[in-house]
Amino acid sequence: MFFSVGLALVRQNGWWGYVDKTGKEVIPFVYEDARYFNKNGKAKVKLNGETFFIDVKGNRAE
Numbered sequence: 369m370f371f372s373v374g375l376a377l378v379r380q381n382g383w384w385g386y387v388d389k390t391g392k393e394v395i396p397f398v399y400e401d402a403r404y405f406n407k408n409g410k411a412k413v414k415l416n417g418e419t420f421f422i423d424v425k426g427n428r429a430e
Contacts, residue, residue: 372405373424384413386426395426 369376375386375394385397401414410421410429423429 370404373409375405375424377402377404377411386411394424395422 369378369387371389375388378385378387378397380397383397384399384402385393386395386402388394399413399415400417401419403412405411405424409424412419413422421429
């Protein structure tokens with residue numbers, strides 16, 4: 369797996385989420401689409417048809 373800011377993007381049962389290096393779910397598998405985190409610690413995700421950025425804790429970010 370490729371890790372960015374300590375998290376890996378993983379698809380499980382058709383949904384995207386993020387795990388840490390131990391394989392523990394950090395950000396739930398709820399996203400229709402998702403991207404890797406950038407160097408600023410933000411990742412673009414899609415949920416319920418809406419695209420936005422999240423931070424490494426899964427909170428919506430600007």
